[in-house]
């Protein structure tokens with residue numbers, strides 16, 4: 001298994017528009033796209049940096065993972081996403097090593113395979129794996 005880079009860092013925000021008053025207006029970063037994911041009640045916006053991204057995650061309704069996260073912990077860093085070359089092989093390797101997953105692999109907002117690992121595996125950090 002080879003993890004080559006942090007693909008993005010996910011940040012839970014109450015409002016992407018409000019968040020951009022800091023990330024955009026003050027830090028001068030640009031939003032590359034906004035993706036609505038209605039079946040997960042999420043709106044996602046990416047900020048492109050050199051070689052990595054910030055993923056702003058806004059809840060579109062009560063009960064979404066981001067709504068529950070913000071209720072519990074407030075806004076802030078939600079997860080770290082590693083890019084992996086051979087996604088299916090990495091997932092089966094991790095399963096062999098008894099790593100626990102939040103859910104089964106699925107296609108994420110950008111059309112690539114993703115999966116989340118249970119934070120307890122990673123000392124409290126929610127880790128997302130994304131296919132290259």
Ligand code: ZN
Nearest residue numbers: 010055081128
């Ligand atoms: Zn993510």
